[in-house]
Amino acid sequence: MRLHRLTVTAFGPFGGTQTVDFDRLSAAGLFLLHGPTGAGKTSVLDAVCYALYGGVPGARQSPGQRLLRSDHADPGTLTEVVLDLTVGGRRLEVTRLPEQLRPKRRGTGTTVEKAQSRLREYDAATGTWKALSRSHQEIGEELAQLLGMNREQFCQVVLLPQGDFARFLRAGAEDRARLLGRLFDTGRFAAVERHLAELRTAAHHRVRDGDERLLALAQRMRQAAGSDASAPDGTVLDDLSAGDPGLADAVVEWAAQARSHARERLDSTAAAHLAAEEAHLAARRRLEELRELHRRGRRLADARRRAEALAAGAARHEADRARLERSRAAEAVAPLLEARERAEAERRRAARAEEHARSLLPADLAQASGERLAELERAARRELGTLEAARHAEERCDRITAELARLDHESGADEELLREAEEWLAGWEAARDARQRDVDAATEAASRAEQLARHLDAAARRLEAARRRDALTAEEAAAHAGALEAHERALAARQDWLDVRARRLDGIAAELAGELADGTPCMVCGSPDHPAPARPGARHVDRRAEEEALERHRRAEDAHRQAELRRQTVRERLTEVAEEAGEASVAELADRVAALEAEHTGARRTAAGAADARAALERLRHEYEARLAVRRDAEQRTASRTSRREVLLAERSGLEEQVARARGGAASVADRARGLERRADLLAAAAGAAFEAEAAALRLKETDARLADAVWHAGFDTPRAAADALLAAHERRELQRRVDERLAEEAAVAAVLADPELAGADGLPPTALAAAEAELEAAVSRLKAASSAETAARDRCAELDRLSARALADARALAPLREEYDRVARLAALTAGTSAENERRMRLESYVLAARLEQVAAAAGARLAHMSGGRYTLVHSDARLSGRGRSGLGLHVIDAWTGSERDTATLSGGETFFASLALALGLADVVTEEAGGVRLDTLFIDEGFGSLDDQTLDEVLDVLDSLRERDRSVGIVSHVPDLRRRIPAQLEVVKGRAGSTVRHRVP
Missing domain, CATH: 1.10.287 (Helix Hairpins)
Incomplete structure (x- = not known):
């Protein structure tokens, strides 16, 4: 990885935009980053880390990135970091903007500007930059894959913090383990330790759960066995506890003994139950025999009492039977009595109807016979038939008159329509x-x-x-x-x-x-003597x-x-x-x-209004066509009505002559027809009533003759006597029921008294039945007790068999669990350093870290020997520590002058600096190899040079020059004045009231 250019805007102490040209600084191989305290030397390194990982190193990392913004920046200037670098053979440009507040574009106040990230790659073929991504996650994954290390490793390898490594030299094993663990990501080995410990705990819980289940089953079997004297000794189970090796064998053996004793107990209770059942059956049979004899005695006594009651009611029974026989004889006359009443009622009704019908006739016809009235009714109906045609003619005349009136009304309406249509068409x-x-x-x-x-x-x-x-x-x-x-x-x-x-x-x-x-x-003449140096004048100004x-x-x-x-x-x-x-x-x-x-x-x-005008014109045209249609239809209807009127007038003239002849003296033919029809109806009703009255009188006479003959044959003197002998239905049913019950009771009593089984049934002593019942109750109690004992013994055997089977299955399942626990516990103790097989008591993670530390010590030892003129060499120590400290993480320094090996904590201040520098450079080499061999062409060393004397400083700079020989550039962050003379390539950070600025000083 080589840095080319860094541009920061409103970042940390830099209020404006500042650019660091690493290509110019790296040309000499070794450059100095210096400036006053608080100017922002470390902020340059923070900007590099933030561009690559979106965060700053260690303690300077904040929960949000708003603290990265410079307090000197203009409110409208956004905080931005741009880094140009080559990594993995690719030229990339990373741009990062943290989340920050900015002024609102509209209105007053501020708003939150979200974090942004951009990644571009330089295309050498076209000489242009090509955008790759704007996603935080994608850019982070791409850079992490190219760099091969996380932010923690980068800050320890590229930005070498000397203070951390000085503490590392003097730190204990636990502190060294934490630092090495972060750098080499050995958390997975610690996770293996934790996983094995968790497996051991889980296996221990499974074994303990299995033991507790066995103990619970043993207690349940002990409860199932009960307190029988023949049961095995249960105190053996009290001595067992979870974790005992022989727990399973002891429980299984005790269960077998308990099952054997339970089966013996079951056999004895079964024999006692069989004997109790036989005694119970004998007592039940004796009680049933005595109860049957007692029942026969009660039945014989009851039959004797019923016979005495029958003898006392004999007279009443004879009266009921005689009354029932007379009612049955009168039932033959009952239909004729009812028929005679109906005939009498019908005769009276017919007489009243005849009287009413005659009262409606004229006085001259009130006493006429029925035949005369029927003849007059037929004559009236013949005359009514002759008026039917005239009545239809009269109705037709009325309809013609109504139709002519309707035609006149329609003519007036059509004339009005024609007038309106003509007026409208005139203005069309x-x-x-x-x-x-x-x-x-x-x-x-x-x-x-x-x-x-x-x-x-x-x-x-x-x-x-x-x-x-x-x-x-x-x-x-x-x-x-x-x-x-x-x-x-x-x-x-x-x-x-x-x-x-x-x-x-x-x-x-x-x-x-x-x-x-x-x-x-002198830098000009080279003379060490300065007899007359020049003095500054009043107008002299310095370079600044x-x-x-x-x-x-x-x-x-x-x-x-x-x-x-x-x-x-x-x-x-x-x-x-x-x-x-x-x-x-x-x-x-x-x-x-x-x-x-x-x-x-x-x-x-x-x-x-164009659409409305067109619509109005179209409506006017439709109206014109409708008016023409109305006028045409009205003219046609007028012509049709004229011809129809002439036909109707001619027809009505002929019908009126026919109606006048048929009407006679009545107002109309219909009135004359209604009069004739009423006369015919009255005559018909009177004739029918007369005929009905004669027929009803004849039927009454015939009924009286049949009734008299039936009364004589039934044995009654008069119809009244027969009517009195009749009984109502419920009275007859009640008499019949008493007679039937009397006869049934007599038959039943006679049957009981004649039963040979009841002979001698009344000789049973009163106390015999009670004694038999008491004997049966005692037998039932003994049977229940024996049955309960057998059931309990059988249930005990079944429960013991079931629990023993479960105990045996659990004991078999527990054996492989106990083997698994022993194996996992051995591995967990070995990786945790607590096993006797682990001679150095080293944990697995400590073992891996010790191997890494040994590599680091070997790489750092060569550099330390060069820095110290061959006197000191760093070596790794895996000696065991007393107490609970980690073994395998010791660092010693060998002093070639004395031949002794001592702890690094005994080094002086200057010795500690170049020892820690050698350790940091060695760690950088090892971590680089661990990250996949990514070449680190740019390194930074932060502070620590002020504790070195001139000779040691020269030796340290020689080591750093050796890094330059490998085409590496090393930046030293320090404010030691002597380094400004020794290192010509410099980046100065200048502190000012408006924020810090950077200056390049490159020869």
Whole structure:
């Protein structure tokens, strides 16, 4: 990796834009970065790190990047870092802008500008830069892959912080382990240690869980075995605990003994249960026999009581039976009694109907016979039939009269329609011409509006151009005045610089004499004697004043060029705008635009009525066609009605003669027909009522004859006696039920008393049944106890078998778990350094770090030997430490003068510096190889040279020169004055009130 150019803007102490040309500085191989404290030497390195990784080293890294912004920067200037470098054979340019506050583009206040990143690559074939990415993540991944190291490694390898390595030399094993772990990313080995420890813990938990399950099963088997005296001793289980090697064998053996004792107990309880069942069956049979004998005795006593009750109710039973027989005889007469009542009621109803029908007839017909009334009714209906045709003729006359009235009404409506149509058609042509003129005017206005719109757009553009022309004219005058003023300032600044330079040249001898010292050769003549050195005059200025004047001159020239550029830009824009605007003034063009807008608005308003005018014309044409159709239809209907009227009048004249003849003296034929129809209906009703009354009287006489014959045959004297003997349905059912129940009870009692099984059933002692029941209850209790004992014994055997099977399965499954735990625990103890097999008690991560530290010590030892003139050499030590410290991470220094080996913590201040420098350079080589062999062409060494004497400093610089021989450039960050004389290529950081600046001093 080689750095070419770094440009920072508003970054850290740099308020403006500063550029560091690493190509110029690296040409000498060794360059110095110096400046006063707080000027920003370290900020240059921070900018390099920020460009590559988006963050600054270690403790200077903030949660957000807003602290990177310079307090000296202008609010409108954004913080930006641009780094040009070559890495992996590719020329890249990285641009980073952190998240920062900037003024709002509109309004007042500030807003957050998001972080930005850009990556470009230089194409040597075309000589141009090609954009690659604007993504933070993509750029970070691309650079990390090319560099082959993370930010922590980069800061330790490229930006060598001497203070960190001095602490590293004196640090303990744990501190060294943390630093080496970050650099070489050995976290994966620590993760292996943790993983093995976790596996050991998990395996231990599985084994312990298995032991606890076995112990729980043992306790459950102990509970299942119970407190039987024949059970095995359960105190054996109390002595077992999780983790005992023989736990599984002891539990399995005890379970086998418990199962054997449980089966013996089951056999004894089964025999006792069988004996209890036999005793229970015998007691049940005896009780059932006694209960049957007791039941027969109760049945015989009950039958005797029922026989006595039957004898007491014999008289009532005979009365019920006689009454039921008379009711059955009267039931044969009941239909005729009901028929006689119906015939009497029908005769009375017919007599009343006849009386009413005769009361409606005329007095001369009230006493006529039925035959006479029927004959008169037939005559009236014959006469009514002759009036049917005349009645239809009368109805037709009425319809013809109504139709003639309707025709007269329609004639009046059509005459009104004809009159309206004629009046409208008379004004048709004038209305059509008026609508057509409206359409033509709207069409012409639309065309005019389009033309005016084009003229209005052109006029508006000219007006806008005229306004810009006037504004740019004023702006051009101001730019011209500014350019003149900037030119005058540039001339004044140039003259001032030339004056300062002349004054310095006049006093250059005094400036050179100021650097002379006794015994030191003169830089001009080489003499160590200085008898008469020149003295500065009153007008003498130093080099710094000349450089400041030159800088002011350059800034004035830049301001003049910028002013001229602005004036030229404004003049070009003014020429373009003036050509478009012409010579007319803004007021003239504004009046022209207003006039065109008014005319255009009127034309558009007129053109907007084009559609309405066309629609009105079209509606007028449709109305014309509709009016013609109305007039034509009305004329046709009028002609049709005239012919229809003549036909209807002729028809009505003939019908009126027929109706007059049939009407007679009535008001109309219908009135005469209704009178005849009413007379016929009254005669028919009276004749029918007379015939019905005669028939009802005849039926009543016949019913009385049949009733008298039936009463005699049923054995009753009169119909009233038969009616009295009849019973209601519910009374008859109640009598029948009592008789049937009496007969059934007599049969049942007789059957019980005649049963031979009941003979002698009443000789059972009263206490025999109670004694048999008590004997059965005792047998049931003994059977339940025996059954419970057998069930408990059987359940105990089943539970012990089930739990024993589970215990055996768990014991078999626990064996491989215990083997796995032993194997994992051995590996975990070995990697953790606690195993006896690990002789040096080194953890796995410490072992890997020790190997890396051994490589670093070997690389650093050669450089330390050169720096110390062959006296000191760094070596790695893997000796065991007392206490809990890590082994394998020791560093010793061998003193060739004394032949002794001692700890690096015993080195003096100067010795510690070049030892730590050698260690840093050796670590850089090892980390570079670890990162994939990425070549590091640019290195920085930060501070630490002030503790060295002249000879040691020369030796250190010789080592650094050896790096230059490998085409490397080394930058030393220091404010030691002696280094400015020894290192000609320098980058100076100058601190000022407006922020820091950089200066290149390259021979």
